Amino acid sequence: MTYASAVHDGTRTPGLYTYSPRVSSWTVRADKPVTYEIRFCTDVLGPEHTDLATAGGTVGGTRRRIVVIDENVELRYGDRVRKYFKHHDVDATITVIPVDETVKNCDTATQVIRDIDRFGIARRTEPIIAIGGGVLMDVVGMVSSLYRRGTPFIRVPTTLIGLVDAGVGVKTGVNFDGHKNRLGTYHPADLTLLDKSFLATLEHRHVSNGLAEILKMALIKDDRLFTLLEESGSRLLDGKFQDDSGEADEALTRAIHGMLDELQPNLWEAKLERAVDYGHTFSPTVEMRALPALLHGEAVCIDMAMTTLIAEDRDLVTTGERERIFTVMRKLRLPTWDPVLDPDLLTNALRETVRHRDGKQRLPLPRGIGDVVFVNDVTPQEIDLALARQRDLGTSRAEMTGGPDGNGHRTTTPLRSSSKR
Ligand SMILES: NC(=O)c1ccc[n+]([C@@H]2O[C@H](COP(=O)([O-])OP(=O)(O)OC[C@H]3O[C@@H](n4cnc5c(N)ncnc54)[C@H](O)[C@@H]3O)[C@@H](O)[C@H]2O)c1
Ligand SMILES: [Zn+2]
Numbered sequence: 264m265t266y267a268s269a270v271h272d273g274t275r276t277p278g279l280y281t282y283s284p285r286v287s288s289w290t291v292r293a294d295k296p297v298t299y300e301i302r303f304c305t306d307v308l309g310p311e312h313t314d315l316a317t318a319g320g321t322v323g324g325t326r327r328r329i330v331v332i333d334e335n336v337e338l339r340y341g342d343r344v345r346k347y348f349k350h351h352d353v354d355a356t357i358t359v360i361p362v363d364e365t366v367k368n369c370d371t372a373t374q375v376i377r378d379i380d381r382f383g384i385a386r387r388t389e390p391i392i393a394i395g396g397g398v399l400m401d402v403v404g405m406v407s408s409l410y411r412r413g414t415p416f417i418r419v420p421t422t423l424i425g426l427v428d429a430g431v432g433v434k435t436g437v438n439f440d441g442h443k444n445r446l447g448t449y450h451p452a453d454l455t456l457l458d459k460s461f462l463a464t465l466e467h468r469h470v471s472n473g474l475a476e477i478l479k480m481a482l483i484k485d486d487r488l489f490t491l492l493e494e495s496g497s498r499l500l501d502g503k504f505q506d507d508s509g510e511a512d513e514a515l516t517r518a519i520h521g522m523l524d525e526l527q528p529n530l531w532e533a534k535l536e537r538a539v540d541y542g543h544t545f546s547p548t549v550e551m552r553a554l555p556a557l558l559h560g561e562a563v564c565i566d567m568a569m570t571t572l573i574a575e576d577r578d579l580v581t582t583g584e585r586e587r588i589f590t591v592m593r594k595l596r597l598p599t600w601d602p603v604l605d606p607d608l609l610t611n612a613l614r615e616t617v618r619h620r621d622g623k624q625r626l627p628l629p630r631g632i633g634d635v636v637f638v639n640d641v642t643p644q645e646i647d648l649a650l651a652r653q654r655d656l657g658t659s660r661a662e663m664t665g666g667p668d669g670n671g672h673r674t675t676t677p678l679r680s681s682s683k684r
Contacts, residue, residue, distance in 0.1 A: 297530065299451040301431060301519065307419060307458040308343045316351035318417050318454050320388035327354045329382040331375055331403045333395030334361040336421050339464050344394065356382050362398045365555050367438050369446070375406045379414075390415040390453060396422035396469075397429030397559065401447070404435030408450030418452040421461040423473020423504070424560060427480075427518040430455045432526050442615075443547035449531055459515065462503045467596070468558070470503050474595040475542070475560030477514060479567065480521040482588065483538045486633030488517045493587065496594045535620045538635045541627040542567040548612035553603045561598050561660065568592060568599035568657055569609070572649040573641060574628040584632055589656060600657025609646050 304314050319328070330344065337344070337359045348355035358378040360371060379391060393403035393416060400418050407416035420430035436447025462470065474496065481489035492499075495510045504511040525539045542563035550562035557565070571588050574580040580588075592599050617624055624639045 297433075297451055299433075299453055299455070301455040301457060301523070304456045304458045306460060307456050308340065308347045310347060310350045313351065314454075314456050315392070315417070315419065316348065316353055319390040319415065322385045322388055325354060326352065327356075327382075327385075327389055328392055329356050329358060329379055329384060329389070330392040330394060331358045331360060331378070331399065332393075333399040333421065334359050336395050336399075336461075340394075340421075340461070358382075360399070360402075362395065362402065363555070364398060364438070364550075364559065367398045367402060369437055369439065372402050372406050372409075372437055375403060376410060379406065379410055384410075384414060386411055386414065390417045392417045392419065393452075394419040394421060395425070396420065397424045400425060400429050400452075401434075401436050401444070404450055404452065405437060405446070405448055407452075408435055408448040413450065415453045416450075418455040420455065420457065422465055423462055423470050424476055425473075426457050426459060426462075427473060427515060428476040428522065430457065431519055431522050433530055438551070441551050443551050457515075457519075459504050459511070463505050465503060467500060467503070470500050471596045472558045472560035474500060475564040475567075475597050477518040478591060478595065478597075479539070479542045479563060480518045482567065482571075482629050482632060483521075483541045483627065483635040484525070484633060485517055485521050486631075488514065488521070489591070489632050491517075492591050492595065496591060500595060535623075536625045536627075536637045538627055540625075541629070541635060542570070544616050544624075544626050545569060545609050545612040548608065548615055549601065549603060552608060553601055556603075557598070557601060557660070562601075564592055564595075564597040565599060565601055565604070565657075569604075569646075569649055569653055570626070570628055572652050572656075573645055574630070576645065576648060577628070577638075579628055579630045579636065581631075587632070588629075593658065596663060598658060598660040598663060600653055600659045600662075602659060602661075604650060604653070606643065606647050606650060609650065610643050613641065613646070 302314065304312065306312060307315055328348065332344065341357070344357065358375065360375065362371065384391065391403060391407050391414060393400050400420060403416060407414045418430050420426045433449045433451040434447060435450050436444035439445035477488070478492060481492055491510060491514055499511055499514060504515065522539060525537065529537065544566060546562040546566035549565060550557055550559055553562065568589065571580060571585055575582060575585045589599060613624065624641055626638050626641055627635045628638055630636045
């Protein structure tokens with residue numbers, strides 16, 4: 264007779280257990296291989312291109328799809344989407360949802376679930392198609408993972424954050440009770456089709472927003488990418504990545520490759536020291552506090568400015584390097600300061616992140632340009648010092664755009680009250 268211990272030492276084939284009256288505990292182990300593809304496409308909605316039309320299968324000889332599309336994308340590309348599926352003989356139902364960060368929530372997810380349910384999707388062969396930015400893809404991704412405990416889905420990102428970040432990994436999610444991505448799952452899209460021509464209609468502010476995540480990749484692991492942003496960042500932003508000089512493609516490819524290089528060995532985040540979390544220590548709280556004034560990438564940039572200053576104070580980054588980093592942030596028209604910043608907010612943000620990282624700061628800091636170190640001992644005093652310097656050196660969005668509080672007038676950062684030290 265074989266006992267449970269044989270399972271514990273890994274000698275048994277998973278799933279084959281022999282009954283014994285002496286067994287009082289079972290440990291089940293199974294491996295789930297994951298394969299997903301991210302593919303560059305030119306003109307994905309062009310009738311001659313079949314990448315999107317042929318992904319997935321048919322039921323009874325019919326190719327049916329539910330396509331969930333961001334309202335702003337539908338406005339600009341809806342006709343082409345309908346013509347594309349018609350041309351390829353795909354019976355497509357288009358579901359349009361208005362999305363932005365303020366409605367990245369359970370209600371929007373429920374609305375999508377209702378549409379999918381009404382459509383009556385086949386479980387394995389009719390992947391849900393998501394066309395939109397990071398918010399749309401995060402919501403549809405979460406819905407796909409929940410619906411019948413997992414339904415395949417396909418992503419077509421239409422924003423820069425979507426192309427280089429949200430459309431690359433396996434994370435899905437919605438905000439909950441003022442907390443960023445508090446609910447979510449790990450659920451890879453089977454296929455992601457990257458077509459940078461969508462960026463042509465994106466507002467410049469959203470291009471800057473995506474450039475923040477590209478800058479993140481440059482700072483943590485790719486000094487060549489940093490030089491590229493230093494030399495050509497403004498041009499890429501102005502031209503919305505549409506020029507054929509090769510720089511746009513190089514920046515996209517390097518950012519995506521760098522991201523996948525970090526994600527693949529740690530897809531389920533077993534390891535909580537993640538270089539790609541750079542810029543995401545303080546930013547989730549800052550973003551939600553400032554909502555809707557700051558976009559995701561803007562909050563990430565403000566976090567990177569703060570942590571660059573902490574790194575400079577620790578001699579991990581030279582003053583010259585810090586100046587280069589701040590100059591690139593300015594060129595990419597990203598804010599490096601926001602009036603919501605104050606010591607208590609940042610300390611709370613760090614406390615939240617420590618919980619998220621299972622009890623330790625595991626805080627990535629830049630080491631020079633293109634490398635990263637993790638620290639666990641950032642103090643409130645260090646945050647105060649960095650914040651005071653950030654207030655002097657940084658530029659808020661209002662100052663950049665000449666908005667109401669953009670006339671050189673600065674909201675004063677309150678000093679940390681001594682009782683809270
Ligand atoms: N899952 C992940 O790994 C991951 C990674 C990074 C970011 N994110 C999430 O992504 C979100 C940010 O994504 P985002 O910046 O794409 O925001 P978004 O989805 O809100 O899109 C930005 C704006 O652009 C509009 N839009 C989209 N495509 C357009 C186009 N081609 N032309 C014109 N307008 C267009 C949208 O309607 C929206 O108003 C955040 O919620 C963030 O948490 C997720
Ligand atoms: Zn991010």
